[in-house]
Every structure is written in C-alpha cells, then in structure tokens.
Ligand SMILES: Nc1ncnc2c1ncn2[C@@H]1O[C@H](COP(=O)(O)OP(=O)(O)OP(=O)(O)O)[C@@H](O)[C@H]1O
C-alpha cells in the first residue's frame with residue numbers, strides 16, 4: 328500500500344503539528360531536521376509529510392495527491408470547497424476581525440466603505456451577511472498599512488495578541504469568527520482508506536486530549 332500522505336501548513340502551525348505527531352509516537356526526526364526537504368517520511372508508519380503553504384495544502388488535498396491536511400480555518404473559509412473538515416486541533420488559535428484606525432467610526436457617513444484584506448472572500452461574505460455593499464481590495468501582507476496609508480476604511484484580518492493593531496494605531500471594531508487549525512481529508516481517500524484514516528484521527532484525538 329502506498330504511504331498515506333499528509334500535507335502540513337508550513338510556518339506558524341508547523342511546530343504544534345509536529346509536537347502532536349510526536350505525542351502520538353511518530354518518529355519526527357526527519358521533520359525536525361528537514362533542511363530544505365519538502366517531503367518527509369515518517370519511519371515505521373507508512374506515512375509521509377508534505378510541507379506546503381496554507382492555500383496549497385487545500386489544493387493538494389482537494390486534488391487527492393495528499394490524503395489529509397492540517398490547515399487553518401481562515402484558509403478553509405477563504406479557499407475551501409470540496410473536502411471533509413474532520414477535526415479542530417485546538418492550536419493556531421486566533422480570530423478574524425474588522426479593524427479600523429483607533430477612535431474612528433467605521434460606519435459614519437454614506438460613502439461605500441473600502442476594506443483591505445488578504446481574505447477577500449471572507450470579507451465579502453461578512454459584509455453580505457450584514458447587507459452592506461463594500462469595496463474589497465486584496466493585499467498580500469502587512470494589511471494594517473492600508474488604512475494608515477489612506478487606501479481603506481478598515482481591514483479584515485487575523486488578530487492573535489492584538490499587538491500589530493495596537494502598535495499601528497488600529498483597533499478591533501468587530502469580531503468576525505474564531506480560527507484554529509483543522510484536519511481536512513480528501514473525499515475519495517476517506518472512502519478508500521477509511522480504516523487507516525479513522526485510526527489516525529483517533530490517535531490525533533487521543534493525543535490532543537492528553538495535551539489539555
Ligand atoms: N498571528 C497569526 N497570524 C497569522 N496566522 C496565524 C496567527 N496565529 C495563527 N495563525 C494561523 O497560522 C496559519 C499560517 O500562518 P503563517 O503566517 O505561517 O502563513 P501565511 O498566513 O500563509 O503567511 P506567509 O505568507 O507569511 O507564509 C494561518 O493560516 C492561521 O491559521
């Protein structure tokens with residue numbers, strides 16, 4: 328049987344995911360000493376780990392070249408369509424929020440508001456739910472700059488500690504939703520490798536409880 332392939336989000340979610348796998352008892356030496364290698368075998372487990380950017384984790388799982396993925400709920404809300412979201416891992420916790428310059432009233436005036444964000448779908452869906460027409464501008468990072476430079480009235484972005492907003496004279500106007508890391512599974516894989524995948528999900532659930 329070919330190895331089960333798991334796509335992990337590189338960056339902020341990486342350390343906690345590796346810690347979880349170690350708790351399960353998997354040998355993560357290859358993952359911890361990966362260098363520039365992107366596909367890492369888990370010895371003795373018929374599993375390999377693929378390290379990818381968040382949105383690409385979804386692409387690989389949707390196309391079935393990876394059976395499972397670990398990805399933030401933010402990325403799922405922005406990019407996800409056809410896969411199963413199976414479990415909340417409880418780490419990578421942060422929030423989506425609407426933020427504006429401190430002391431300004433986002434809703435004041437009758438002009439169409441402009442929102443800068445890395446997450447245009449999330450922003451559009453949020454304002455549609457409020458029946459509010461907004462212009463959305465896609466920004467690739469350091470989104471906090473947009474209202475400071477006068478490009479946008481507000482941002483829809485991830486807030487964790489609130490430090491980035493605070494240090495740039497912005498504040499949360501509205502909370503949108505909670506975010507945390509999730510396990511996603513390819514639709515065909517769940518049928519074809521049901522026992523194996525359910526076994527792994529049970530182990531993850533157990534290790535997760537242990538952590539609490
Ligand atoms: N403070 C935070 N800022 C951003 N993401 C966070 C934060 N805390 C947890 N996360 C989670 O970590 C995931 C990965 O974030 P990370 O910043 O490593 O990659 P990224 O958003 O793709 O940025 P980059 O383009 O810099 O790689 C996010 O999708 C989100 O689910």
Ligand SMILES: O=P(O)(O)OC[C@H]1O[C@H](OP(=O)(O)OP(=O)(O)O)[C@H](O)[C@@H]1O
Pocket residue numbers: 467468469470471484485486487488489490491492
């Ligand atoms: O509330 P805080 O703890 O300050 O964290 C929130 C910040 O972290 C993220 O940015 P990231 O560091 O991923 O960089 P980016 O702006 O280039 O996406 C996010 O977009 C905020 O800017």
